[in-house]
Every structure is written in structure tokens, then in C-alpha cells.
Amino acid sequence: MGDGSGAAEFAAFTRAVGDVVGAPAGVLHAMRRPVEIQVVGRAGVGRSTLVSALERSGFANVVEAPAVDVPGRTDPELGPDVVVYVFTGALRTPDVRVLAKARRGSTVAVLAKADAFGSREVAARASNAAAAETGVRTVPLSAGRDLAVVVDAVGAAVQVVQARRVREMLDALAVTAAQDVGGAIRDGIEAFLRSDPAVFAASESAAVLGADDRGADDRGADEEDSEGDRRRRAVVERRARTRRAVAAGTSR
Known part of the structure; x- marks a missing residue:
């Protein structure tokens, strides 16, 4: 679907x-x-960039949630539809905390700036490790590459909803x-x-x-x-x- x-x-x-x-x-x-796609993550991980990329790929109703783990402010509520959680590097405690609340099947984690790992193989291992830790499908995203994989994952999450x-x-x-x-x-x-x-x-x-x-x-x-x-x-x-x-x- x-x-x-x-x-x-x-x-x-x-x-x-x-x-x-x-x-x-x-x-x-x-x-x-309409199915809403909520892009979530800590400040500076590339939420706005991913929102724009998903919209250019044809998705509608893509919204950027407030940043996670902001001092003095509670984390944003996760919506009932598709959640796209963006993170960089290794998962941090706030990332794991938010992903633990997300519903499986309609949640996708995106390891952004994956090119910082130096090779696709290392980025893939980091992505697989994050998926194993959280139980959420995780895909790497490098600058100018891998967007098609992210689009496929988000499309599958829309089908689940x-x-x-x-x-x-x-x-x-x-x-x-x-x-x-x-x-x-x-x-x-x-x-x-x-x-x-x-x-x-x-x-x-x-x-x-x-x-x-x-x-x-x-x-x-x-x-x-x-x-x-x-x-x-x-x-x-x-x-x-x-x-x-x-x-x-x-x-x-």
C-alpha cells in the first residue's frame, strides 16, 4: 500500500x-x-535536510518535529503514523529513549552523514548495530547517495500505516x-x-x-x-x- x-x-x-x-x-x-511523516531527531543531525529530500521524492505531509534532548524541554510526542528518526554517529541515550517509544513497522531510523564513517561497509555495520539495539529498521544516508534506500523504507512504513x-x-x-x-x-x-x-x-x-x-x-x-x-x-x-x-x- x-x-x-x-x-x-x-x-x-x-x-x-x-x-x-x-x-x-x-x-x-x-x-x-492523510498519512503524516514525522521527522524526529536531535538538533544538528539533518532533520530539515531530510524533510526537503522526502518532499522532493514525492512524499506529502512531511513535518519536522522539534529537536530531541533539548535542555528544559520535553521530547516531542511521536505521531500515530510514520516516524523517521534521524541520528548521526553512534546512538546516544536520547536516541534510544525516543526509539523505544516508537511503533515498529511504521518507524524508520536514518543514520545520516554516513560518509563520515569513511566507507560504506563501516557505515552499514553501524546501521546494522543500531537496528539490532533498537529493533527499528535503520538505513544509512550519505550526502548525494542512498536516498533511494531511505525513500523505499519510508514508503514501506506508509504501507504499514x-x-x-x-x-x-x-x-x-x-x-x-x-x-x-x-x-x-x-x-x-x-x-x-x-x-x-x-x-x-x-x-x-x-x-x-x-x-x-x-x-x-x-x-x-x-x-x-x-x-x-x-x-x-x-x-x-x-x-x-x-x-x-x-x-x-x-x-x-
Whole structure:
């Protein structure tokens, strides 16, 4: 989803679900909200430079957060969407502190000014060490190089955010349908869930999120749902394959 694979499925799902009677307004509003990309880091690490680079690469809604680890000021709150954390050299305690609060999957750490390490191999080792320490995908960025890798990583994080939104809407629709004792809203929701936009978006979101994208902060009680999640993913993926095969056959 996002700027790459699945963007069309997410857009079609977002348009179609707006016409479903009973679709929760709050979840629908959150789904339609543009994905924000928040660039975070200590002062002097190159946040403004990266914001400009991401905007030139075609990303919208890129914002520069206030600097981390400023005396007398609390660290900025991390947004709910994509977080791009910029640092230089080795990770410092403030970097680790902020990254520990960031949600995995939709967070990317960027080792800026990687050319200061003297070679790409040394920079890559430093980037891998940071990823191992924080559990956050980390990519090096040198002046005039490596931007494509950063763009790919941020694009993947956007896809994760959109996939989470699809899953949240599917869960909300399931709850709404279960609560409809009359059945009219339930029938409409179930018809929508059998539609191409819903099947394709559900399949794509399952592929993006993988086995279980709930993160360490909200596991526990949700762990028991993992088997149900796997069954639902298998169903939507099977339907998507069938529909794509039929579409390919009719287009010949």
C-alpha cells in the first residue's frame, strides 16, 4: 500500500467503505486522513535536510518535529503514523529513549552523514548495530547517495500505516455487524466485505502486516486472536487469488 504495491487497493477500499451504512464515522475519518511523516531527531543531525529530500521524492505531509534532548524541554510526542528518526554517529541515550517509544513497522531510523564513517561497509555495520539495539529498521544516508534506500523504507512504513487502517476498519465493521439485531446493517456490511475492494484490500493488508503487527505495547490480550487472524488472512488471500485469476482470464 502507499506509494507502491497495494496503493490502488487501499484507495478503492477507502472510497467504497464510505458508502457502507453503519461504517463507524470515527474510524472512517481516521482512514481518510492523510498519512503524516514525522521527522524526529536531535538538533544538528539533518532533520530539515531530510524533510526537503522526502518532499522532493514525492512524499506529502512531511513535518519536522522539534529537536530531541533539548535542555528544559520535553521530547516531542511521536505521531500515530510514520516516524523517521534521524541520528548521526553512534546512538546516544536520547536516541534510544525516543526509539523505544516508537511503533515498529511504521518507524524508520536514518543514520545520516554516513560518509563520515569513511566507507560504506563501516557505515552499514553501524546501521546494522543500531537496528539490532533498537529493533527499528535503520538505513544509512550519505550526502548525494542512498536516498533511494531511505525513500523505499519510508514508503514501506506508509504501507504499514495504511494496512493497519484497513484492519481497524474491518474489525470495526465486524463489531457493528454483530451488534445489529435487525440485520439490515449487518447484511449491507457482509455484502461489502464480499466485494472486490474489500477482498483485495484485506488481502494486501494481511500481506503487508505479516503474521501479527500488534507490537510489544499491545500484545497480551490480543495474542489469543492470532489464530483467527490467520484464518481470515487465508480466506481473503484465497478469494483475491481467485478473483485476480478470473479477471486475467476475461481480459485475454
